[in-house]
Amino acid sequence: MDAIVRLTDLHKRFDALHVLKGVSLAVQPREVICLIGRSGSGKSTLLRSINFLEEPDAGAVEVDGIVVTPELDTRTRRQRIREIRLRTGMVFQEFNLFPHKSVIDNVIEALLVVKRLPKPQALEIAENFLRKVGLIDKRDEYPSRLSGGQKQRVAIARALAMEPKVMLFDEPTSALDPELIGEVIKVMEDLANDGMTMLVVTHEMSFARDAADRVIFMEDGIFVEEGTPDEIFTAPRDPRTQQFLQRHIRG
Amino acid sequence: MSFRYQLALVWAAIFACIIAFLSLIRLDLGFIGEWWGFIVYGAGNPDAWTVGIVATLYISLASILLAILLAFLGALGRLSKHPIAYGVATFYVSLVRGTPLLIQIFILFFGLPQINQQLNRVFPGFEQQFPFISSLLVLPALPTGILALGINYGAYMTEVFRAGIQSVGRGQIEAATALGMTPGQTLWRIVLPQAVRVVIPPIGNDFIAMTKDSALVSVIGVQELLWRSQKVGVQNFRSMETLLIAAAFYWIMTIVLQAVQSQIEKRLARSDR
Numbered sequence: 001m002d003a004i005v006r007l008t009d010l011h012k013r014f015d016a017l018h019v020l021k022g023v024s025l026a027v028q029p030r031e032v033i034c035l036i037g038r039s040g041s042g043k044s045t046l047l048r049s050i051n052f053l054e055e056p057d058a059g060a061v062e063v064d065g066i067v068v069t070p071e072l073d074t075r076t077r078r079q080r081i082r083e084i085r086l087r088t089g090m091v092f093q094e095f096n097l098f099p100h101k102s103v104i105d106n107v108i109e110a111l112l113v114v115k116r117l118p119k120p121q122a123l124e125i126a127e128n129f130l131r132k133v134g135l136i137d138k139r140d141e142y143p144s145r146l147s148g149g150q151k152q153r154v155a156i157a158r159a160l161a162m163e164p165k166v167m168l169f170d171e172p173t174s175a176l177d178p179e180l181i182g183e184v185i186k187v188m189e190d191l192a193n194d195g196m197t198m199l200v201v202t203h204e205m206s207f208a209r210d211a212a213d214r215v216i217f218m219e220d221g222i223f224v225e226e227g228t229p230d231e232i233f234t235a236p237r238d239p240r241t242q243q244f245l246q247r248h249i250r251g
Numbered sequence: 252m253s254f255r256y257q258l259a260l261v262w263a264a265i266f267a268c269i270i271a272f273l274s275l276i277r278l279d280l281g282f283i284g285e286w287w288g289f290i291v292y293g294a295g296n297p298d299a300w301t302v303g304i305v306a307t308l309y310i311s312l313a314s315i316l317l318a319i320l321l322a323f324l325g326a327l328g329r330l331s332k333h334p335i336a337y338g339v340a341t342f343y344v345s346l347v348r349g350t351p352l353l354i355q356i357f358i359l360f361f362g363l364p365q366i367n368q369q370l371n372r373v374f375p376g377f378e379q380q381f382p383f384i385s386s387l388l389v390l391p392a393l394p395t396g397i398l399a400l401g402i403n404y405g406a407y408m409t410e411v412f413r414a415g416i417q418s419v420g421r422g423q424i425e426a427a428t429a430l431g432m433t434p435g436q437t438l439w440r441i442v443l444p445q446a447v448r449v450v451i452p453p454i455g456n457d458f459i460a461m462t463k464d465s466a467l468v469s470v471i472g473v474q475e476l477l478w479r480s481q482k483v484g485v486q487n488f489r490s491m492e493t494l495l496i497a498a499a500f501y502w503i504m505t506i507v508l509q510a511v512q513s514q515i516e517k518r519l520a521r522s523d524r
């Protein structure tokens with residue numbers, strides 16, 4: 001099967017700091033991949049390189065057949081980055097809802113201005129996705145009146161409404177109170193079961209174990225080890241993976 | 252005695268002192284009664300209603316609109332990574348904030364026509380060939396005053412606008428970008444609506460300050476409140492009287508505008524999410 005996301009020898013530097021040191025990855029359609037690793041290992045940077053919130057310095061990003069490399073001329077690059085952003089949805093640790101817009105307006109915003117859908121159609125789509133994340137009754141609330149878990153579910157609905165081919169999650173539950181993590185995990189598991197392709201940076205090892213097809217352990221800008229959740233969690237081979245997991249599973 | 256009551260007493264006492272002082276210097280109250288309407292709103296001259304306090308208000312309004320535009324552009328420049336945009340914006344802010352408003356008014360009033368003169372000398376027939384540019388360089392006093400006030404306040408407000416734009420978190424901009432919105436769409440639909448809430452109160456303060464700073468353009472002959480009071484005062488050797496009329500009306504105007512502003516701020520606070 002053809003990969004829906006393909007990263008080839010990706011490099012990223014922040015000045016002297018070499019954050020991604022040649023990362024390659026092929027994500028199959030419907031695959032759920034969990035990225036784990038210590039703080040500062042480059043997980044966010046990798047995820048953000050896929051939709052070009054960070055611009056890789058070298059290497060190729062391919063999403064749904066659209067290839068972007070640093071060598072392309074500016075115009076083509078810009079166009080293709082836009083195409084890639086239309087095919088990827090992103091969920092952030094801090095939710096990043098638009099506080100001046102109601103829940104429904106958060107969800108229809110990009111449908112209106114990016115996809116240029118007529119408003120009735122955008123509303124219908126948005127309501128469907130709000131129903132899916134269980135928040136249709138909060139339709140007209142403002143974000144400041146929602147709990148963290150509800151905010152994150154709205155953020156997920158907002159990304160899903162654009163009907164992306166791939167969903168990128170950057171520690172979606174790390175900013176949540178422990179008792180609110182479950183509701184977000186549940187939405188993500190439903191999404192995985194529906195066959196969404198997902199790349200998830202997470203410290204929720206239970207989610208990685210239950211929902212992931214593949215787990216990748218990252219350290220210092222490279223993939224140290226990858227495998228099925230079983231392989232990684234019960235029989236990690238690399239000592240660095242073992243050390244990391246010991247610390248995290250106990251906690 | 253309640254605090255409010257004491258406060259009213261204190262104000263009444265101060266007013267009584269002022270009136271005593273004014274009668275001591277033999278102020279002509281009859282003259283004030285006779286002339287205040289003419290000075291403040293051109294009473295008795297139906298063609299001249301756009302003078303005095305009306306002129307003060309619309310000069311202030313036009314200037315603040317120009318200042319808002321310049322401050323917006325200035326803030327975008329200050330936040331830009333482009334060396335030209337950043338350089339021009341910081342130069343503008345530094346130069347304008349580093350020189351007195353009064354000098355800026357004079358320089359625009361006397362300097363621009365001089366540029367026109369020089370252009371005519373260097374390129375004979377410039378005035379005939381480019382009448383529009385030429386007319387921009389020899390502006391009448393009123394637009395020159397508006398230009399000067401707008402440029403001056405725009406520089407001060409640039410920092411306010413920059414802070415307003417920066418008050419919108421980086422994360423929201425990233426979310427909009429990830430959704431496929433262009434930088435322009437993100438600016439107009441996500442950043443500015445939120446920045447507006449931050450900048451409206453300071454714009455209100457600046458507008459109120461502007462109504463008083465606009466008195467400075469009387470020096471180039473704009474017929475606003477101060478200019479008219481001076482004119483009438485000097486002609487009749489009653490400058491103290493006419494200045495007091497002007498001062499009183501600046502004060503009343505400020506009180507009214509402050510009341511309006513606090514209403515607006517209350518409404519903003521109520522709709523705050």
Ligand SMILES: Nc1ncnc2c1ncn2[C@@H]1O[C@H](COP(=O)(O)OP(=O)(O)OP(=O)(O)O)[C@@H](O)[C@H]1O
Pocket residue numbers: 014017019037038039040041042043044045046
């Ligand atoms: N915009 C930036 N400018 C400079 N350095 C950055 C920037 N973004 C990230 N870094 C650095 O790059 C390294 C990798 O950061 P990254 O956010 O990718 O790590 P992470 O694996 O997501 O960590 P965490 O678990 O803390 O989120 C860190 O050392 C970080 O300080």
Ligand SMILES: [Mg+2]
Pocket residue numbers: 043044045170171
């Ligand atoms: Mg991170």
